[in-house]
Amino acid sequence: MSEFAEQLKKIRAEAVSVLQKVSDAKELEAVRVEYFGRKGKYTLTMKGMAKIPASDRPAMGSLSNQIRNELTQKIETVASQIAKKEREHQLLSERIDITLPSRHSQIGKKHPITQTFEIINSIFHNMGFQIAEGPEVELEYYNFDALNTPADHPARDLQDTFYVEDGIVLRTHTSPVQIRVMEQEQPPIRVIAPGRVYRRDYDISHTPMFHQVEGLLVDRDVSFSQLKGVLYSFAQQMFGKKTKVRFRPHFFPFTEPSAEVDISCPFCQNGCRTCSGTGWIEILGAGAVDPNVFKSVNYNPEEYTGFAFGMGVDRIAMIKFGITDLRLMLENDMRFSEQF
Ligand code: PHE
Numbered sequence: 001m002s003e004f005a006e007q008l009k010k011i012r013a014e015a016v017s018v019l020q021k022v023s024d025a026k027e028l029e030a031v032r033v034e035y036f037g038r039k040g041k042y043t044l045t046m047k048g049m050a051k052i053p054a055s056d057r058p059a060m061g062s063l064s065n066q067i068r069n070e071l072t073q074k075i076e077t078v079a080s081q082i083a084k085k086e087r088e089h090q091l092l093s094e095r096i097d098i099t100l101p102s103r104h105s106q107i108g109k110k111h112p113i114t115q116t117f118e119i120i121n122s123i124f125h126n127m128g129f130q131i132a133e134g135p136e137v138e139l140e141y142y143n144f145d146a147l148n149t150p151a152d153h154p155a156r157d158l159q160d161t162f163y164v165e166d167g168i169v170l171r172t173h174t175s176p177v178q179i180r181v182m183e184q185e186q187p188p189i190r191v192i193a194p195g196r197v198y199r200r201d202y203d204i205s206h207t208p209m210f211h212q213v214e215g216l217l218v219d220r221d222v223s224f225s226q227l228k229g230v231l232y233s234f235a236q237q238m239f240g241k242k243t244k245v246r247f248r249p250h251f252f253p254f255t256e257p258s259a260e261v262d263i264s265c266p267f268c269q270n271g272c273r274t275c276s277g278t279g280w281i282e283i284l285g286a287g288a289v290d291p292n293v294f295k296s297v298n299y300n301p302e303e304y305t306g307f308a309f310g311m312g313v314d315r316i317a318m319i320k321f322g323i324t325d326l327r328l329m330l331e332n333d334m335r336f337s338e339q340f
Pocket of ligand 1: 258308
C-alpha cells in the first residue's frame with residue numbers, strides 16, 4: 001500500500017480514537033480543526049495527492065473521500081450527542097419544583113379615604129341621592145359668586161384660595177357643583193358631589209388638598225327638619241346607632257339658616273384628645289339653600305326650597321378608622337393602608 005494511503009488510514013484511526021474522548025462542543029471543534037482545518041492533518045496530507053502517479057489517483061481519490069465522509073459523519077454524530085447531553089443537563093438544572101408553595105405577591109388595599117367615600121356614597125345612594133361631579137379647577141363664578149359669596153368675602157382672600165388665574169380658582173369646596181347641577185336640571189333634585197378641594201392651609205390637621213362630599217336636595221316644601229332627618233340617619237349608619245348629632249347655629253353665604261353639625265365622640269364618654277375634651281366632633285356644614293342661590297340659577301325661591309350640606313371626608317375617615325395624624329393619609333405607605 002502506498003505511503004499516502006497508509007497516512008490517511010493512520011489519520012482515520014487516530015481521529016476515531018480522539019473523537020471517542022471528546023466531551024463538549026469546544027473540544028469537538030478543536031478536533032475538527034486539527035484534522036480538517038486549513039492546516040489540519042487531513043488537509044495537509046491531501047496536498048500529497050499531486051505527487052501520486054496518475055494510475056493510482058482514482059483509487060486514492062475514492063479512499064480519501066471515503067475517509068473524509070466517514071470522519072465528517074462521526075463528528076456530526078458526536079456533535080448531536082453532545083447537544084443532547086447539554087440539553088438534558090440544562091433541563092435537569094433548570095427544573096422547577098412545582099410542589100413548592102408559591103410566594104404571594106403583595107395585594108393593594110383601598111386607601112381609607114376611598115373606602116370612606118364608598119361608604120358615604122352608598123349610604124346616600126340608599127336614600128335616593130345620585131352622584132354629581134364638577135371640575136377641580138373652577139370658575140370663580142361657580143366657587144363664589146353664584147353661591148352668594150360677595151367679592152369682599154374673606155374666603156376669597158389670596159391667603160385662603162389658590163388662584164389659577166384671574167377668575168379661575170382651585171375649588172375651595174364642593175359647593176360649586178350645586179350650581180352646576182341646578183343649571184342643568186329642574187327640581188326635584190337629590191344629589192351628592194364627592195371630590196377633592198383645595199385651600200391654602202398646612203398644619204397637623206390641614207392639608208392643602210382634602211376631600212368633601214356635598215349634598216343638595218331641592219323640591220317643593222323641603223324643610224329643615226328633613227335635613228336633620230337625613231343627617232341623623234347618615235351619622236348613625238356611618239358611626240353606629242348610639243351616635244348623637246348636634247346642630248350649632250353658624251353662617252354660610254349660600255345657606256340660611258345655617259348650622260355646623262357635630263357628632264358625639266365615638267371614642268369617649270366625656271372628653272378625650274380626639275374631641276379636644278368636648279365630647280363632640282364637627283363633621284359638616286349645612287343649611288337651607290339661600291334664596292339668592294336659587295336666583296342665580298333661575299329657580300323661583302317662592303316655589304322651591306331645599307337644603308345643602310358639605311362634609312369633610314378626611315375628618316370622617318379619621319374618626320371612622322381611628323387615624324390620629326392626617327399626614328399619614330398622604331404618605332402612600334402600604335403598612336398604613338393595609339390596616340384598614
Ligand atoms: N361649603 C361649605 C364648606 O366648605 C360647607 C357647606 C356646604 C355648608 C353646603 C353649607 C351647605 O365649609
